Amino acid sequence: SGLLYVVATPIGNLADLTERARRILSEVDLIAAEDTRETLRLLNHCGISASLIAYHDHNETATAPRLLAALEEGRDVALVSDAGTPLISDPGYSLVAAARERGLTVVPVPGASAAICALSAAGLPSDRFLFLGFPPRTRSQRQSWLEAVIAEPGTLILYESGKRAGETLADIGAVLGENRRVVLARELTKRFETFLFGSPHELAQRLETDPEQRLGELVILVEGRREAVEGDRAEQERVLRILGETLP
């Protein structure tokens, strides 16, 4: 049977397409793309002609069987999304899971992913992190979604659009607290790549007063609970000590 390649594409800077990705995209029989127009732009840029098939959230169930049939007939398929690594807040999971269930060979072709790209340069602890993807759209859902990670000691990584980032920062401040360091990584690998640093409130203010900072897409990184936990423990010990001294 054929090989299913999961191919990462650039998140802005076309020079970030790897040599291996370029070769595989030019050699496979079929490219399954989240948005065929978007992928055509990339392929045209590289001078690659290929047969494309749309594979996105809305036709996954209909298209997956066709792709699996192609693989079982011995054809090689590459899965790509609009930007970055497929399956990471992008379509592809059910195809890869189904391919694995059938014992097909799935080959990762690594490259850019906005989460790792942002983490690598933000300056927040990188030894442990939790990728959360996109927050829910409504405030109450977003707040309970954040409540579930209050105790997480690793750096939190969220995806968000510039338009909604202000509201999400407000909820981060309200639920996780204003004493967390936050980094906004915007337009990564592009001309106007920007890193902003501050508390949730400071960064929300910055977005409010500087509309430029609301353009495009961004990654929000939030310091984990590490220090707060140590602080809590110190506080507990202090209280126990006082109790020990005052109680008979």
Ligand code: SAM
């Ligand atoms: N699969 C992609 C990846 O591996 O990063 C993510 C796709 S997801 C639909 C798009 C989100 O990724 C954006 O809303 C933003 O949060 C983030 N993102 C993608 N490209 C970015 C960039 N150049 N700069 C900052 N964030 C980016």
